[in-house]
Amino acid sequence: MSDHTPGGLSRLRHDLRTPLTVVIGFAEIMAGDRPLTDEERRDYAARVLSAAIEIRELIDSGRLD
Amino acid sequence: MRLVLIEDHQALREGLELLLGREGCDVVGTAGTASEGQQLVEDLAPDVALVDIRLGDDDGIDLTRRLLGADPERRIVLYTGSSDEELLFSGLDSGARGYALKDGSPRELVDALALVAGGGSYVDPRLRPALLSRRATERLPSLSNREREILDLLAQGLTGEQVAERLVLSAETVKTHIRNAMGKLEAHTRVHAIAIALREGFISPPEDAGVDRV
Numbered sequence: 001m002s003d004h005t006p007g008g009l010s011r012l013r014h015d016l017r018t019p020l021t022v023v024i025g026f027a028e029i030m031a032g033d034r035p036l037t038d039e040e041r042r043d044y045a046a047r048v049l050s051a052a053i054e055i056r057e058l059i060d061s062g063r064l065d
Numbered sequence: 066m067r068l069v070l071i072e073d074h075q076a077l078r079e080g081l082e083l084l085l086g087r088e089g090c091d092v093v094g095t096a097g098t099a100s101e102g103q104q105l106v107e108d109l110a111p112d113v114a115l116v117d118i119r120l121g122d123d124d125g126i127d128l129t130r131r132l133l134g135a136d137p138e139r140r141i142v143l144y145t146g147s148s149d150e151e152l153l154f155s156g157l158d159s160g161a162r163g164y165a166l167k168d169g170s171p172r173e174l175v176d177a178l179a180l181v182a183g184g185g186s187y188v189d190p191r192l193r194p195a196l197l198s199r200r201a202t203e204r205l206p207s208l209s210n211r212e213r214e215i216l217d218l219l220a221q222g223l224t225g226e227q228v229a230e231r232l233v234l235s236a237e238t239v240k241t242h243i244r245n246a247m248g249k250l251e252a253h254t255r256v257h258a259i260a261i262a263l264r265e266g267f268i269s270p271p272e273d274a275g276v277d278r279v
Contacts, residue, residue, distance in 0.1 A: 010149035017146025018074045021167040025084050
């Protein structure tokens with residue numbers, strides 16, 4: 001349910017930025033120069049994917065409407 | 066730098082442990098709730114604790130107040146995804162020495178944590194417009210030149226001792242000036258005083274140099 005009060009929007013921004021921080025943090029590592037093992041690459045990609053799905057669910061939840 | 070990490074979002078908590086570890090932080094403990102976090106900070110006495118503002122049903126600002134109520138010397142950086150102005154000032158009122166946004170890179174966060182662990186203070190530079198745009202609700206007494214000078218140096222990330230050294234003053238004299246400035250600005254903490262001084266235009270934002278420090 002949407003909540004467009006200042007407190008509700010502040011919470012929504014926080015809830016969106018939290019998984020977004022995961023996406024950006026691990027994507028930056030994967031795009032960086034430091035070599036990664038295959039296991040690390042799979043682990044980081046899974047974390048990015050999971051956080052991205054969480055963001056999509058938040059968008060689909062109607063809280064932005 | 067020994068760090069305790071208190072973040073309720075499991076993926077971010079695990080991610081930060083890994084990312085900050087890669088950046089050279091010694092993450093000595095992690096917690097997903099305020100009560101677990103409080104216990105960890107009390108048991109491990111880290112150099113600095115990173116505390117998420119929203120901890121599920123708990124509140125990172127309340128946790129910060131409890132931790133600093135028991136030991137005001139504890140160094141805490143609040144961590145949030147919201148740039149809400151009221152939340153910022155509420156966070157600074159709690160006594161936290163740092164306030165970091167989730168928009169920042171891991172490297173930026175490590176720099177902020179190191180700054181606070183070393184006795185400095187930090188407010189995310191993205192929050193500068195909020196600090197600068199906030200309107201004064203009452204007329205504040207003006208700061209003396211020395212008080213402005215000292216707050217300006219604190220805003221650049223210097224500790225009280227470093228300020229004393231720079232200005233060739235005793236540490237006690239610097240403390241007195243800071244205490245007087247805090248009283249005039251009705252600030253509860255040093256970082257709160259810096260935030261108000263910036264907001265009121267008593268001091269200028271530090272020059273951009275890599276990671277901004279306030």
